[in-house]
Amino acid sequence: MNIELLVNGIEHQVEAAPGNTLFKVLRSLGYYGVKFGAEDGETGADTVLLDGKPINADFYLAAQAEGHKIATIEALGEHPQQGWKQTQGLHPLQQAFVVTGAIQCGYCTPGQILASIELLERNPNPSDAEVRDALSGVLCRCTGYKKPVQAVLRAAAVMRGEDVEPIDGSARPIPAPPGWIPPEGDTGGPADGFDAGFATQTQVMPQIKVTPKTEELQRVGKPEPKVDAIKLVQGKPAFAADLEMRGLLHAKVLHSPHAHALIKSIDASKARTLPGVAAVLTHEDIPRVAYSTAGQSDPIPGPLDCFSLDNKVRFVGDRVAFVAADTPEIAEQALKLIEVEYELLEPILDVRQSMQEGAPVIHDQPDYVHFADSDPSRNLAAEIRIDIGDLDKGFAEADHIFEAEYVVPKVQQAHIEPHVVVTYWDEDDRLVIRTSTQVPFHVRRMIAPILGLPVKRIRVIKPRIGGGFGGKQEMLIEDVAAHLTIATKRPVICEYTREEEFIASRSRHPMRIRMKTGIKSDGTITANEMYALSDTGANGAHALTVTGNTGHKSMALYVGDGEYRESPNIRFYADIVYTNNPPCGAYRGYGVPQGYWPLERHMEKITQELALDPLEFRLKNALRAGELHPFSTAWSEGREPRPETISTCGLEECVQQGKAAIGWDQKHGNEQWRNSLRSTQHAIRNTQHATRTPYSVLRRGIGVALVMQGTAIPYLDMGAASIKLNDDGSFNLLIGATDLGTGSDTVLAQMAAEVLGVLVNDIIVYSSDTDFTPFDVGAYASSTTYISGAAVVDAAEKVAERIKIRAARMLNERLNVETFERSNVKLIDGKAVGVGGEFVTLGDVALNALHHEDQEQIMAVGSYVSPVAPPPFAAQFAEVTVDTETGQVVVDKLVMAVDSGVIVNPITASGQIEGGMAQALGYAVCEEMVYDEKGQAREKDFRDYHIFMAHEMPELETIFVETFEPSHPFGVKAVAEIPLDGVAPAVGNAVLDAVGVNIDANPVTPEKVWRALKDK
């Protein structure tokens, strides 16, 4: 049918099928600012304005939109500098999103901005709650919503004509005075000095206790806007699916309806004859190559137990066949024409049955490739046996032994951009893979043997990533598109639907964990033991390493006190077993949140039983600076362990800052406070959503968890960077590191700018492309700021050295002296400055080097691999309200005080903490993936798999306690993963404080609490 659409004031005549969605038509017209998130519009990434109102283009028909005015993000502002052409610049909302750090991956940003535009047009002075309601239709998995809300409030102020305070380099966080403690019950407002004289305060800066070693720095430590913010805020075609290609085919995967079955026969002949179908591939059509989907360094520390297509299916959602067709609809139709005869096999869906005698063998194929202790005949993907000290002696010396079992659920990364990849042959017959991945270099190396291509004939391009959280540390669908491109010679796009994300991607490993802890009466831990039975699902990708980190990062925290501090007694055993559940993989935190739920719930029980102060007990036994990381001599991700001493640990300070911020001393164990609920945020939010709950049935509680993580994998994770000086004194920074929304491109640019003495916008960042950028392992293990950052500094220092040598020579020639040397030239503000203030600009140096004299390209490559993995530490606090009649738990406030070393960018770093806390909040109370007795998923969309929305978030507060990690040039440690670790146990502990019941399996759902209260 012919449809007339008015988009951004432009009339379009479109020929479309009656069922074509507005999303599909807008994308075909080149409006790439509208993004796919889910078929049902639940993500809001597809938001457009229809007659000024935000609607979801994913399900709205193009035909429905006829006769209405459609606006997309492209209708808003544009880059302020476009050569000779004068532009209006960015819209105030776009500008506010840029400066407040409201953009992380940027995939949902156009939707958030459009929803906000509508709000501000009808309400120029909205409240926080009104902004949150307006944003409720746009899911964001990155930010925790705090900064987007602040961005809208700031833009509203600007649009009302108010002045707003600057958020720029001059707004450096105030160095904390000695003994600085935030006021009791502080609500997380702006740091001192940020609120003077402005009617609207923009509360995006965290509180920071700054280490004195960084006070002289110009770029590091500043809230610089993200280097990719301006393109993302305009909805530019920056993501993998945002391109047009002639002859592009659409790939679809036929997924198994059975949890465990042999494919007795498969007939694709009808599908192949369907008009518009270019190829159908089954296991009979492509080479059988065993591989692992885990995006890890060579050799992959896990079994090779995957095949692009196999004659056996091992979970509901497993691959059966691939189709490429002219349209997604034809491809879907073709899938239905593929006739498959299955021989059903008994499935294993309960992890406890996997290793029982007589259990079905899930991987009985002869070409299974072992790693370490894998034993597929027993459904064992990996085994871990770590003994530190003498556990039996430790237990024998204990006055009390505490034992309990805990359960952690399977949960999803739930990035808003699904897995998506485009493949094509280039003019040199090299296969180009444009993919949303965290690990472009691993993908190139790993996919080569699967396709029968040498590595050198593959180029992997990573555009912007719409969130990953570990889900894209996986070579999940790149092979699907690549096989089909090889089969058809045509470009192919493969993009998962939201349902496919739930049934056929990866998730966090669920585990059953037993704890046994020996304690002396004075609270000294004498021995600590954890056993984890981990469900890796149908494949063993990340099986060993994820579960290894469960013990490595959590069980290392409490070493004991006194003599036990010198020689702790710790055991961590784990069996990681196959089941016929969908495979698990990497998910932000990488096994560590699974360790901290049992550990910190267990510690809390001990404090309750022995009437110990929860914080004193924890700090008494916790690891300290100067001590050996107890696991460093025992385990290192399947590689040789080497001893590692903890150089910096701000944990005690984190506890002090965090407890003051949440008012721990006034609230914990305080019966009067528990029962004194009046007009709290809980009540306000409850009222907004429904009606009042009687206060008499509500109890408040407060809980804590202390956590540590790691920073990269020592002796393994390597990052590299190259820096090149341009004619005007700007620099190209090429990095293999993959910014998946974290802001790593920005903090790496800040480090380069610091060394080179230029503004951050003089650093042009490009990442990642295996043809052009240096190698990097990719974005995982919280490694980028630390590892890739050190590589950038290495490259920058080499470039700076060359610049200084040339600048000294230029100054000597210019002033006809011989006093200038490399060592007395500094790079400051875009200049090479001598001791007396004489200078040449970097532009002068560049022209001299490239054009005038003794020409050379000033350029350098740096790389870095670390011998240590310095842990960040944190204290995480939660405040909850529990309905004692229904068991419903509402989390009212989360506080995280974290030692992540030096904070390179307080806005992006606090954005990481806030977004991480929001994800972890779902792990605490609502997220889980449940399967029926046939292995069918309960959660296939965001209606059932609930992730937190803007209008239901608790208050979030971030405090950075800086230490200076000596192994890094700027003293940094990791930020990104640690917020995932402690929220759930802090919530569980807060529930215990509130109503005196222990919930041992997260999420803490109403029925679990109700049942525990009933059994009390």
Added chain:
Amino acid sequence: MITEYHRPDKLEDALDLLARTNPLTVPLGGGTVLNQPSDQQVAVVDLQALGLNLIEPRGRTLSIGATVTLQALLDASKTPLVLKAAIRHEATYNIRQVATVAGALMAADGRSPFAAAILALAPELTLQPGDEKVSYGELLPLRAEQMPGRLITYVAIPLDVKLAYQYVARSPADLPIVCAAVAKWPSGRTRVVLGGYGESPLLAMDGPNPQGADIAARDAYREAGDQWASAEYRSDVAAKLTRRCIDEFEN
């Protein structure tokens, strides 16, 4: 799969189209459910040009056009406050812009806060052709059989009735595991509707007074167990939420 799209501007034309069985022809409200991928081939009749988007107080009732969006109903001054809360719980801001009242009622499953709250109010639906008045409660279990070829044009709810709504969910904006909506008329008539389970909200009680409402709720959900919650839990909590609703009236 949607094979035909029609946007009539006369009710008669819409009804003519909806009378067809080949292709199966169904009314399209906002499309939040109907437009999602499906194997079923249908023709759709978009109702947006029929003028069914008015909200009008008529005596002691509020007449709501079938294509009134949830947001429009939320914004209307006469809409009961508790019904507004249920609308907020039903859908996010974006979805509320296009989801229509009639569409939401016809597509509702047991977890729909809006359908539960409306059902408690004993709404009267106007169906075409025939200008037939039916109760939502009677239509709900039979909607699949009775609605083909027919169209809801108006929903009428009483304005002199007190409404209370309580729910339990994993998070404040998550769908309810259990919810209770209770309406009380000046005469004392009390209707208790439960939600959070099954294919549609459940009328647990329609009595002359609130007496025994919590017991009725407990009994109504005695078998209401599924993957999300046990029947034991739902039954107990349904009674408690119902009691709270009644207490709200009394306080």
